[in-house]
Amino acid sequence: MLESQYSAPEFDIYGVNRPGGEPGDWPAPVASAPIRATVPLPGSKSLTNRELIIAALANGPTLLRAPLHSQDSDNMVAALRALGVSITEVAPATEGGFGNDLKIVPAEELLGSTTVDCGQAGTVMRFLPPVAALALGPTTIDADASARRRPMNTLIQALRALGVDINDDARGTLPFTVHGTGEVRGGRIEIDASSSSQFVSALLLAGSAFTEGVHVVHTGERLPSIPHIDMTIRVLAEHGVEVTSPATGEWIVAPQTIRAQDVTIEPDLSNAAPFLVAAVATGGTVSVPNWPAETTQVGAHLAELLPQFGATVTYADGVLTVTGPDTIVGADIDLTTGGELAPPLAALAALASTPTTLTGIGHIRHHETDRLAALRTEIERLGGQVEELEDGLRITPQPLHGGQWLSYEDHRMSTAGAIIGLVTPGVEIENIGATAKTMPDFPQMWARMLAGTVDPTRAVQA
Ligand SMILES: O=C(O)C1=C[C@@H](OP(=O)(O)O)[C@@H](O)[C@H](O)C1
Numbered sequence: 388m389l390e391s392q393y394s395a396p397e398f399d400i401y402g403v404n405r406p407g408g409e410p411g412d413w414p415a416p417v418a419s420a421p422i423r424a425t426v427p428l429p430g431s432k433s434l435t436n437r438e439l440i441i442a443a444l445a446n447g448p449t450l451l452r453a454p455l456h457s458q459d460s461d462n463m464v465a466a467l468r469a470l471g472v473s474i475t476e477v478a479p480a481t482e483g484g485f486g487n488d489l490k491i492v493p494a495e496e497l498l499g500s501t502t503v504d505c506g507q508a509g510t511v512m513r514f515l516p517p518v519a520a521l522a523l524g525p526t527t528i529d530a531d532a533s534a535r536r537r538p539m540n541t542l543i544q545a546l547r548a549l550g551v552d553i554n555d556d557a558r559g560t561l562p563f564t565v566h567g568t569g570e571v572r573g574g575r576i577e578i579d580a581s582s583s584s585q586f587v588s589a590l591l592l593a594g595s596a597f598t599e600g601v602h603v604v605h606t607g608e609r610l611p612s613i614p615h616i617d618m619t620i621r622v623l624a625e626h627g628v629e630v631t632s633p634a635t636g637e638w639i640v641a642p643q644t645i646r647a648q649d650v651t652i653e654p655d656l657s658n659a660a661p662f663l664v665a666a667v668a669t670g671g672t673v674s675v676p677n678w679p680a681e682t683t684q685v686g687a688h689l690a691e692l693l694p695q696f697g698a699t700v701t702y703a704d705g706v707l708t709v710t711g712p713d714t715i716v717g718a719d720i721d722l723t724t725g726g727e728l729a730p731p732l733a734a735l736a737a738l739a740s741t742p743t744t745l746t747g748i749g750h751i752r753h754h755e756t757d758r759l760a761a762l763r764t765e766i767e768r769l770g771g772q773v774e775e776l777e778d779g780l781r782i783t784p785q786p787l788h789g790g791q792w793l794s795y796e797d798h799r800m801s802t803a804g805a806i807i808g809l810v811t812p813g814v815e816i817e818n819i820g821a822t823a824k825t826m827p828d829f830p831q832m833w834a835r836m837l838a839g840t841v842d843p844t845r846a847v848q849a
């Protein structure tokens with residue numbers, strides 16, 4: 388296993404643990420007043436890992452500006468390097484405060500005979516195997532123990548049907564070995580992507596490099612996270628790759644060249660959620676700069692979702708601002724398109740004055756953890772009332788009390804606990820380090836938000 392540079396902080400940044408927690412837990416800071424802060428955010432995980440895959444398959448070098456640097460992106464970088472892609476860090480022309488740019492030079496020939504560690508990253512475990520199939524030699528793909536439960540069978544069966552030789556243990560999960568021959572036949576394939584949109588994205592991202600291209604037909608009853616498929620299509624289009632969709636749930640990519648092109652990664656709008664929700668939870672105001680006017684990121688839906696809880700949202704000059712209400716109200720929301728927003732919204736719902744129902748999110752049982760069970764368990768442990776539905780949660784607000792909040796090695800569980808802790812004294816987050824998956828600086832960013840300060844190096848970019 389590769390060692391990531393990111394790990395849990397050795398001690399909490401506030402120095403002491405409060406009663407109710409275990410040594411090493413992170414005492415969630417309580418907001419002593421409504422939060423007022425501007426919070427710049429690091430790059431999008433979903434865009435960074437798509438652009439890395441595309442750059443690796445492109446017809447020349449690429450400069451990725453303002454990419455995310457976190458466990459998920461590190462695992463993607465390491466995986467592509469293991470296949471022979473050159474990825475180097477270069478100092479950014481404009482200091483954005485979130486680390487170096489990345490220069491990617493595709494391999495003359497992708498080579499397997501290697502092992503890849505996906506860590507916890509769904510985008511690596513789904514997007515990398517089709518690329519490994521294009522490499523010459525075997526690539527063994529594995530992940531953290533906690534991620535070995537995530538569904539992979541749809542991709543394994545799809546790649547086999549497209550002509551790829553895969554050695555697995557028939558459990559439909561990692562680890563498995565892709566025996567790459569340097570080419571993939573491709574063609575038409577029917578898949579059931581109801582457990583993750585990432586299966587569709589994975590086939591489309593690499594499909595233009597398959598000999599016959601790829602024609603994906605989704606046969607399942609439901610398809611979650613459609614904005615993430617739209618993101619894949621948009622990013623491919625920006626590199627000259629046309630994806631056509633002759634019918635709903637059907638996509639065709641003809642064999643074609645991926646044009647190398649330098650890109651700037653947008654801030655991660657899903658990671659904006661805990662900060663914007665903090666404004667709602669405390670009746671304060673939080674602004675996020677560099678918010679794109681137009682984007683395929685599902686986090687942009689927060690601008691319509693948060694007003695349903697009573698918040699006011701404004702957008703001007705590239706800055707999104709959320710102001711909390713005097714009284715948070717509950718909402719009934721179908722989150723089929725944005726399941727990754729469920730943890731922060733569930734945390735907010737637990738602080739509302741009336742019940743909330745979140746539906747369309749049965750598939751988030753297959754995220755970093757079973758998020759429906761994890762949210763119910765942890766909110767209930769603090770005194771809340773949550774009913775687990777087949778495809779969602781019904782949250783009935785109750786007075787909450789402090790106590791330990793387990794993270795299940797899930798970054799969005801850690802940040803959901805931090806939200807509740809803002810207004811509930813004594814919440815102790817077990818494993819705040821789980822946030823390193825997509826936001827290694829989360830504890831520091833949270834502290835800066837509470838202090839209302841903005842790091843001048845991270846001010847709004849021109
Ligand atoms: O393609 C992507 O970048 C993602 C797709 C979604 O996955 P699911 O379709 O499995 O929900 C999302 O939840 C995940 O955080 C990122």
Ligand SMILES: C=C(OP(=O)(O)O)C(=O)O
Binds near residue numbers: 507509510754
């Ligand atoms: C589901 C998520 O991640 P992944 O990319 O690992 O699927 C997430 O970030 O909420």
